[in-house]
Amino acid sequence: MTESLDFFDRRILDELQRDCAQSQRALSDRIGLSQNACWRRLQALQAKGMIKARTAVLDRTKVGADLVVFSMVKTRSHSTDWLDRFRSHISSIPEVVDFYRIGGEYDYLLKIITADMKSYDLVYKRIIEKVELETVTSYFAMEAIEEQRPIVLP
Secondary structure, rough: OOOOOEEEEEEEHHHHHOOOOHHHHHHHHHHOOOHHHHHHHHHHHOOOOOOOOOOOOOOOOOOOOOOEEEEEEEEOOOOOOHHHHHHHHHHHOEEEEEEEEEEOOOOEEEEEEEOHHHHHHHHHHHHOOOOOOEEEEEEEEEOOOOOOOOOOOO
């Protein structure tokens, strides 16, 4: 069930998605609340688990992570034991930055970020080494038009 958010909660979350490093004073000024009121709301949002972490968005090119790969995975097995092993295995690969179970022709979607094709090949070999998969089909991003955009709050 989705928690209801009022105007100020939405503004806080929107501002934090754009810049989580801003000071509490700047945040409270931007949303139109006192620092104390802003701090209390921020603490409540964190306690409810609406804010999972505060992170920095890196420029992939400047840090040498130029290759983005979307890998579609199809499996023959759907047992709980297989799923647990697969989830654990894929989650242990740090280059897999997003991991989804999906509907449709494929079963899973992985977003992988690496330095180059050689690095991706090493990741691919790790993906297929511990669990049996039917198909792994990969698509290589040529350009990031929009990346890590803020979530539009309902």
